[in-house]
Amino acid sequence: MDKRVLRWTAWATLAAFSCGCGGGAIKRTTKVSPQAKPVVKEATREELLEKYNQFAEGVKSVNATVELKPTAGSKYSGVIEEYHEVKAFLLAERPVDIRMIGQAPLIGKTIFDMTSDAETFRVWIPSKNKFLVGPVALERTSEKPIENLRPQHLLDALLWPQVRKEESVLFEEFNDETSRYYILTVLRGGYRTEILRKIWFDRSELRVSRLQTYGPRGVLLSDVRVSDWQPLVSDQEHPGGAAAGVEAFPRAIRIERPHDDYQLDLQITKLNLNEDLPQERFKLEQPAGSEVVHVGEKSGEARP
Secondary structure: OHHHHHHHHHHHHHHHHHHOOOOOOOOOOOOOOOOOOOOOOOOOHHHHHHHHHHHHHHOOEEEEEEEEEEEEEEOOOOEEEEOOOEEEEEEEEOOOEEEEEEEOOOOOOEEEEEEEOOOEEEEEEHHHOEEEEEEOOOOOOOOOHHHHOOHHHHHHHHOOOOOOOOOOEEEEEEEOOOOEEEEEEEEEOOOOOEEEEEEEEEOOOOEEEEEEEEOHHHOEEEEEEEEEEEEOOOHHHOOOOOOOOOOEEEEEEEEEEOOOOEEEEEEEEEEEEOOOOOHHHHOOOOOOOOEEEEOOOOOOOOEO
């Protein structure tokens, strides 16, 4: 008898909820006005490739002033270190030249000066009176994540590599709760096909929002997010002549290097594109009296 009463009570409770008895209805419908609905644009694989390559081919050099905030460490390393924002001056020119000088706010004191070319990176740290030199291809060697920062890590975020015609490219859609994307996946050929990079397009504007670069065996080397696209409004921003397809440039850039265990946030405050940059501006000589540290030679450790 008790079992029948309990069974009947359970069914009555479910019926009450499903009918909205004893209170307000559980289901609610919220109407979204047409103006509030996100715009979702359509594009083909070929259209996106053309759009990307126009930008990549059009940006030949970058001369920028940025507000830089590096963050080293992560929940995976168990150490999270925050570093104060610094003002930095960036020079980058195809194919591989880059230089960045960081200064303390207000006083303008140089915190670091770093440069790299096709083969070698050089980093001058005045506070430690050390001059670091190492090969560009060097992988992580320091237990202190912020010491893994290399100037060449910024290259792909500023000077995008072109997608060549002979490269295989996959095309897909991706949706989350707030946005919709197109993704172009560029493959690396050879003995085993692997992912080389992924290019994300935000479908609200059909602009690139994310660039991911992969190494062998699917290792995520770099995850770059770009936003705050602003039009190039004056000839001063592209004195070398802006090519077709370079009508805007992202002013907010976040670079994540998961295996180097650090992150860089850049906010561009001043920008000049396609200037003629003399090679002398990329040269960094060892300051007199500084200690030279050769990074990653043979043993994979820094040595004085």
